[in-house]
Amino acid sequence: MLKYLIELLKGFFLEFKGAKARNVDLEVEKPQLLKREINWNVHVLESSVKARVLDLKDEKGQPVVREGCFRLKVETSTLTPPPVSPNAKDKPPLLEFPEVFQQVAIVEPSLRKVTALETRILSNPSLLPLWRKKVKREARVEREKIERALRVLQEMIEKEELKGVTFSGYFKNVPNGTIKIAGNDLIVDIDGKNPEFRSLMVFRAFTKDGKTKNVLIFLD
Amino acid sequence: MIGYLAVEKLNNKFVGGLLVVDERGIPQEFKYTEPIVPNELQRILYGKSLDYFLKTEIIAATLVKKIEKPVDFIFTKDLELLEIDQRVFYLSERREEISEVRKISEEEYLVxxxxxxxxxxxxxxxxxxxxxxxxxxxxxDIFEPFERLEKALEYVCSST
Structure with a gap:
């Protein structure tokens, strides 16, 4: 009976005090250190674009094609990485760093006009072709002038014993200079800038030895 | 004084000249352009208007602006050049015989x-x-200086 009571009391003690613990071993895991390497690569992007620009009208009102080079340069500024978040494991730092770039765009247009219709004006009033004047034969001749010319011609025929004479033409306003006969016209290389002008009658004379020559008779 | 204006296309080169002569036909002034040879791009850009634009705006108008001597007339045989300046007149010959000056229309006369x-x-x-x-x-001889002008332009073109 006593033995029964002792066991009963032991049961009560256990109920109220609990089991007596003498030795507790705690096993704690070491904290994991997050190691992240952040590479801040700074890029400078530079590119150029060649452009041809067509102006329908420039200041002179003519279409012009210009060729130029537009350069675009993008530079990054100094970047300061943010402190690594305690929750870095859950949130990668790049997502928490919204400020990425400062951009500087440099446009350097170097335009070049490649097509413009222009001309230079030059001056030269002494060019030989300008001083070579063609004088046309007149359609009508005044009677008085014919008579004067015939008198001169008569003297010539007697003096030089000409076989025959034909009339070539009458020319007015013939300037001083070297005269050539070209068909019905005279070609005169004008002498000097202030030449004298005269009227001229031209005959073709045939000599006794079978030759021909032009006879020029100035009338003024 | 009388001016003579011509623009020629010689061997694909455009050249223009303005000759001023006195009443007797003696040269007093001669201005001309450097021959212009339009490149392929210009031909494409200007298209059919290239010849007209070169003749009038670039060559003839520039020449008339540079004239120094006081002229009573600037004669041309090209109707397209008539518009560039009020001193420019188109000149042609008619076989019709008349005895006095006749006004044909507001801007046309027979002399x-x-x-x-x-x-x-x-x-x-x-x-x-x-x-x-x-x-x-x-x-x-009102037409004669045109011949000298044309020969001078040929000379300019051949020597450049």
Missing amino acids: PYREGALRIVGKVLPDKLRKLSEMLEEGL
Whole structure:
């Protein structure tokens, strides 16, 4: 009976005090250190674009094609990485760093006009072709002038014993200079800038030895 | 004084000249352009208007602006050049024989000239017309300087 009571009391003690613990071993895991390497690569992007620009009208009102080079340069500024978040494991730092770039765009247009219709004006009033004047034969001749010319011609025929004479033409306003006969016209290389002008009658004379020559008779 | 204006296309080169002569046909001034050869891109850009634009705006108008001598007339045989300046007149010869100056329309006249008539297109003042008639009566060969001008332009083109 006593033995029964002792066991009963032991049961009560256990109920109220609990089991007596003498030795507790705690096993704690070491904290994991997050190691992240952040590479801040700074890029400078530079590119150029060649452009041809067509102006329908420039200041002179003519279409012009210009060729130029537009350069675009993008530079990054100094970047300061943010402190690594305690929750870095859950949130990668790049997502928490919204400020990425400062951009500087440099446009350097170097335009070049490649097509413009222009001309230079030059001056030269002494060019030989300008001083070579063609004088046309007149359609009508005044009677008085014919008579004067015939008198001169008569003297010539007697003096030089000409076989025959034909009339070539009458020319007015013939300037001083070297005269050539070209068909019905005279070609005169004008002498000097202030030449004298005269009227001229031209005959073709045939000599006794079978030759021909032009006879020029100035009338003024 | 009389000016003569011409623009020629010689061997694909555009060249223009302005010759000023006195009443006797003696050269007083000669201005000309450097020959222009349009490149392929210019031909594409200007298209059909290239010839007209070169002749009028680039060559003829520039030449007339640079003229130094006081001229009563600037004659041309090209109707397209008529628009560039009020001093420019179109000149042609008619076989029709007339005895006095005749006004055909607001800007067209016939003037007695040798055995025929001279047709002048442009706004001519009456006193200028009278002066021209007098010069023609004195025997002015009004077309002759055109020949010298054309030969001078050929010379310019061949020497460049």
